[in-house]
Amino acid sequence: MVAILGYSREQIVAAVQAMYTAVAERPDSPFHFPVGGDTSHWLGYPASQTDSVPPALLDAFAGVGYPFRAGAIRRGETVLDIGAGAGVDSLIACHLVGAEGRVIALDLTAAMTRKLKGTAAKQGFANLDVIQASAERLPLSDASVDSITSNGALNLIPDKRRAIAEMFRVLRPGGRVQLADVVIHRPVSVDCHEDPRLWVECVVGATVKEDLLALFAEAGFEDIQVVGSHDYFALSPSEQTREIAASFGAHTLELGMRRAAQAPSPLSRWCQRLDPRRAWRRLTRRGLLGVAALGLALASCYGTLALAALLPLLGVSLAVNEGTWATTIAGFVLLTLGVLVAGFRRHRAIGPPLLAASGAAMVLYALFIDYHALVELAGFVLLAAAALWDLHQRRRQEARLLGLEAPADPS
Numbered sequence: 330m331v332a333i334l335g336y337s338r339e340q341i342v343a344a345v346q347a348m349y350t351a352v353a354e355r356p357d358s359p360f361h362f363p364v365g366g367d368t369s370h371w372l373g374y375p376a377s378q379t380d381s382v383p384p385a386l387l388d389a390f391a392g393v394g395y396p397f398r399a400g401a402i403r404r405g406e407t408v409l410d411i412g413a414g415a416g417v418d419s420l421i422a423c424h425l426v427g428a429e430g431r432v433i434a435l436d437l438t439a440a441m442t443r444k445l446k447g448t449a450a451k452q453g454f455a456n457l458d459v460i461q462a463s464a465e466r467l468p469l470s471d472a473s474v475d476s477i478t479s480n481g482a483l484n485l486i487p488d489k490r491r492a493i494a495e496m497f498r499v500l501r502p503g504g505r506v507q508l509a510d511v512v513i514h515r516p517v518s519v520d521c522h523e524d525p526r527l528w529v530e531c532v533v534g535a536t537v538k539e540d541l542l543a544l545f546a547e548a549g550f551e552d553i554q555v556v557g558s559h560d561y562f563a564l565s566p567s568e569q570t571r572e573i574a575a576s577f578g579a580h581t582l583e584l585g586m587r588r589a590a591q592a593p594s595p596l597s598r599w600c601q602r603l604d605p606r607r608a609w610r611r612l613t614r615r616g617l618l619g620v621a622a623l624g625l626a627l628a629s630c631y632g633t634l635a636l637a638a639l640l641p642l643l644g645v646s647l648a649v650n651e652g653t654w655a656t657t658i659a660g661f662v663l664l665t666l667g668v669l670v671a672g673f674r675r676h677r678a679i680g681p682p683l684l685a686a687s688g689a690a691m692v693l694y695a696l697f698i699d700y701h702a703l704v705e706l707a708g709f710v711l712l713a714a715a716a717l718w719d720l721h722q723r724r725r726q727e728a729r730l731l732g733l734e735a736p737a738d739p740s
């Protein structure tokens with residue numbers, strides 16, 4: 330497997346800037362994601378809104394959805410467009426807020442802000458300010474904007490929690506957000522997650538949908554609503570990108586929400602983070618369910634034995650129903666086996682399920698036919714080896730899909 334750990338945040342940011350410099354300067358080049366006015370119309374932008382956008386800017390449109398569906402912007406407001414790019418959404422916002430309002434178009438990439446500044450000055454957009462800065466450190470004071478719009482930027486930002494906290498800080502209490510972004514159904518493994526090349530392809534940096542919504546809720550946003558979604562990557566001219574997107578369930582969401590009057594307390598934030606449904610989602614979508622089931626099998630087997638030995642030393646006796654005990658262990662062993670058999674569908678390697686079946690057979694034999702501690706232990710060792718092998722195969726399959734490893738013989 331190609332060694333890809335150790336990329337720094339700076340390398341990811343540099344890769345993002347290089348990609349969007351190319352979009353700003355050569356929007357007609359082939360990109361793995363769709364760019365330009367046709368894309369905006371496919372996503373739902375009415376021609377009445379894009380007609381007034383200068384063609385040079387519309388050609389470099391790289392949004393992933395139509396955030397205006399959430400209708401967050403009102404006349405006279407101060408609006409911040411985060412990751413404004415060539416500024417199509419900023420210019421639409423300029424019309425919505427009118428002459429008495431103001432729009433701040435913020436982007437990380439200098440070529441984008443240069444392009445927008447130059448064109449907007451020629452066209453006389455007096456209520457537009459263009460700033461080059463990072464969404465992770467907004468150069469704006471607290472509660473200084475009424476609404477925020479963002480389209481396709483959050484998935485490119487390394488520290489999303491910080492960017493969302495910054496959104497909360499600069500919005501006034503009760504201020505609204507409209508946002509379009511890429512989400513995924515299952516996360517990319519840590520090994521592949523930090524590769525700058527993959528990051529700029531919009532899938533690897535994206536967040537699982539429920540985790541993204543939870544990040545906003547944790548930061549103090551309320552009334553979070555999904556107002557639209559698109560199979561955005563179906564538009565990609567790159568077959569590999571379409572395949573990667575389909576495999577990770579990547580698609581785009583349009584969201585609307587409101588900033589609460591107060592930031593949530595640290596305690597309520599921690600309670601949200603400890604939500605067992607989040608832990609369950611992480612385990613299943615990261616392919617760790619097999620390891621977790623095996624952990625429970627080991628805990629119910631050897632944990633109970635340890636308790637039975639230790640509790641009498643404290644004067645407490647533990648009555649164990651042997652039938653229930655064995656059935657509980659067997660249930661977790663069979664769950665481990667089931668997860669590893671299901672893993673075959675993903676990586677097509679027969680070794681892990683075969684090894685797991687042998688291990689499970691040994692444990693069940695020891696539990697229900699003829700008990701030998703060593704047979705039981707050997708069964709658990711085989712199950713553990715199978716679970717680790719399955720994880721390794723899942724990661725290799727992911728790396729192959731992402732183009733990080735040459736296709737291998739499926740045997």
Ligand SMILES: C[S@@+](CC[C@H](N)C(=O)[O-])C[C@H]1O[C@@H](n2cnc3c(N)ncnc32)[C@H](O)[C@@H]1O
Nearest residue numbers: 349390391392412413414437438463464481482
């Ligand atoms: C997918 S493009 C979308 C541009 C624009 N919103 C549009 O709809 O055409 C994402 C933009 O986010 C910008 N971006 C990426 N990371 C950023 C960050 N950390 N802070 C601010 N902007 C960022 C990129 O430079 C790029 O212009």
